[in-house]
Amino acid sequence: MSERLKCFDKIVVGPVAVKPRSARVKYELHFDGVRKEYTLIQSYPESVDIRGFAEISTLAGVVPAINYGLFADTIQFKAPIHELDYKFILDMMDVTARDIFVNRILSRTDLIKEEFIPSEEEVTPETAKPRAEVQVAETFQGSDVDFEPDYSKCVVMSSGGKESLLTYGLLREAGCETYPYFVNEAGRHWYTALTAFRALRETDPKTRKVWTNVDRLFAFIEKNMKIVVPNYWRKNREIYPVRLFWYAHYIFSVLPLAAKNNVGNVVMGNEFDDPSGLTFEYKGIRHYYATYDQSLDFDLYMTDWMQRRGIRVKQWSPLRPISPIIVLRILFNRYPELSVLQTSCHSTHIENGVVKPCGTCFKCNGVLLMMLAEGIDPTLIRYDRRHVETLPERIQRGLVRLEESLVKHSLYLISQRGLWTLPGAEPVWHVEMIHFDNVNARPDFIPYRELRRRILEIYEKYARGYVKLEGSKWRPLSEKEVEEIKNT
Numbered sequence: 090m091s092e093r094l095k096c097f098d099k100i101v102v103g104p105v106a107v108k109p110r111s112a113r114v115k116y117e118l119h120f121d122g123v124r125k126e127y128t129l130i131q132s133y134p135e136s137v138d139i140r141g142f143a144e145i146s147t148l149a150g151v152v153p154a155i156n157y158g159l160f161a162d163t164i165q166f167k168a169p170i171h172e173l174d175y176k177f178i179l180d181m182m183d184v185t186a187r188d189i190f191v192n193r194i195l196s197r198t199d200l201i202k203e204e205f206i207p208s209e210e211e212v213t214p215e216t217a218k219p220r221a222e223v224q225v226a227e228t229f230q231g232s233d234v235d236f237e238p239d240y241s242k243c244v245v246m247s248s249g250g251k252e253s254l255l256t257y258g259l260l261r262e263a264g265c266e267t268y269p270y271f272v273n274e275a276g277r278h279w280y281t282a283l284t285a286f287r288a289l290r291e292t293d294p295k296t297r298k299v300w301t302n303v304d305r306l307f308a309f310i311e312k313n314m315k316i317v318v319p320n321y322w323r324k325n326r327e328i329y330p331v332r333l334f335w336y337a338h339y340i341f342s343v344l345p346l347a348a349k350n351n352v353g354n355v356v357m358g359n360e361f362d363d364p365s366g367l368t369f370e371y372k373g374i375r376h377y378y379a380t381y382d383q384s385l386d387f388d389l390y391m392t393d394w395m396q397r398r399g400i401r402v403k404q405w406s407p408l409r410p411i412s413p414i415i416v417l418r419i420l421f422n423r424y425p426e427l428s429v430l431q432t433s434c435h436s437t438h439i440e441n442g443v444v445k446p447c448g449t450c451f452k453c454n455g456v457l458l459m460m461l462a463e464g465i466d467p468t469l470i471r472y473d474r475r476h477v478e479t480l481p482e483r484i485q486r487g488l489v490r491l492e493e494s495l496v497k498h499s500l501y502l503i504s505q506r507g508l509w510t511l512p513g514a515e516p517v518w519h520v521e522m523i524h525f526d527n528v529n530a531r532p533d534f535i536p537y538r539e540l541r542r543r544i545l546e547i548y549e550k551y552a553r554g555y556v557k558l559e560g561s562k563w564r565p566l567s568e569k570e571v572e573e574i575k576n577t
Contacts, residue, residue, distance in 0.1 A: 091216045093205045094194065096120060096160040096314040100221075103167030105147045109138035114150030114168075116306060118313055127309045129153065132300040137345035141234030141399075145348075148174055149341035153303055156332045158182040158219030159189060160314060165224040172228050173398050180390070182219045184381055185334040190217040191371045192379035193331050200330040205316040217374045234399040238353030240537070242266040244343060245356050246336075247289070249282035249432045251456075252358030252408055255416050257289075258424035259407055260356065263543045268295045268352055270343045274335075276304030280437040284444045285430040295350075299342045307332050327435070327451050327490070336382040340391070340404070347402065355391075359383045359406040360416055363492050364528040365561050385409065385529055392536075407544050409530035410523045411552065412495060414459045419551050421465050431470050448476030451490040454483050458491070462502035481509055494520055519556045519563040523548050525574065526558035532574040542575045 434446030500514035535541035
């Protein structure tokens with residue numbers, strides 16, 4: 090562990106107060122002889138007073154603290170914690186500390202003061218371990234949690250982006266009973282979800298929104314960290330200073346609603362990330378390039394843990410084999426009514442009641458690039474013409490955060506359409522394929538054979554075949570190998 094990164098003597102989490110439609114968890118920060126506190130709140134649109142609600146609410150309330158294991162001597166939980174939950178907290182704190190250390194501290198994001206960043210000579214696997222001693226006043230076995238999951242039902246973790254909208258459309262078409270659940274985390278991200286939430290609320294009675302002020306809790310903690318630059322949100326609106334583990338809070342926040350409706354799956358919209366050429370290690374420190382809670386490993390851990398915990402919900406993503414450009418292709422061609430609800434910007438604003446993307450951030454630039462590559466008019470999702478006309482200049486300045494292969498191929502497709510040609514335009518043959526590998530997309534990426542077959546048969550209509558990663562190279566799959574995947 091690194092001594093330089095210590096910010097707090099102690100973080101105290103709890104007690105937890107639960108009512109049928111809400112839960113409150115107090116956070117205390119102790120540092121430099123002062124004590125500050127903030128209360129995390131989860132609020133539900135209806136009563137969710139199910140068996141085990143208090144246990145799940147406690148989990149949702151305490152998991153944000155997992156982000157700060159590198160930075161506190163002690164993290165104390167003033168609430169009874171199940172023994173399996175205690176193990177979950179320790180495991181998640183360990184992997185999150187490594188991901189934060191490599192990708193938010195050593196990577197120099199300009200959000201951490203230089204004098205607190207360890208030198209290269211100091212970096213060892215030991216410096217990436219959590220410094221916090223995790224104290225729990227009381228652990229218990231046994232449980233009130235007892236779900237009866239129906240595995241034909243799927244909660245779709247909905248954010249208003251292209252991935253969650255496509256996931257919703259695919260599962261609905263494939264015959265699943267879908268529940269689009271949104272989480273308003275009391276930050277600007279909610280604007281991103283607002284267009285889709287308003288529309289689905291009108292057309293799908295199973296749409297729900299959980300409100301939580303977790304974004305304000307994170308901001309409260311990070312404003313009190315001496316290593317974080319002042320007013321960090323003005324320097325970089327694309328990333329946060331340290332927090333990387335937040336999906337668990339969203340998932341635990343919606344689980345009571347899932348349990349109330351006997352839903353057996355929590356489905357994410359995590360798409361293909363090309364693992365070829367990546368090491369997932371820095372100076373002996375295993376990490377996930379800042380995406381652990383969107384990884385296949387996290388899905389597998391959560392599914393196993395929920396089985397043992399009595400929740401028995403499965404967590405997975407149907408999009409793992411397809412790249413973002415194929416996501417857009419299927420969404421706009423197969424589900425046009427859903428495609429226009431998409432917002433892909435984290436710096437949105439509202440004009441005359443309409444949510445509009447900023448049009449110039451990294452995320453907008455990537456979406457604009459891929460839409461033009463696909464021949465899709467960006468004004469369909471509320472971009473202005475000026476955002477399209479000025480895009481080549483931003484691309485040439487490197488203001489896009491997509492995988493290099495995807496940028497090259499998108500530029501190539503744009504040049505083939507005769508729009509414009511920029512340096513770097515180059516066909517990358519596997520980008521439009523369905524990908525399988527041992528890191529991101531295994532053959533059992535959807536844990537139900539018949540559903541997996543139906544989804545893959547939809548993908549086949551929009552992709553150019555199947556590939557598998559062998560070593561660092563992609564190779565096409567034979568028809569026999571494809572059938573083996575479908576029958577796994």
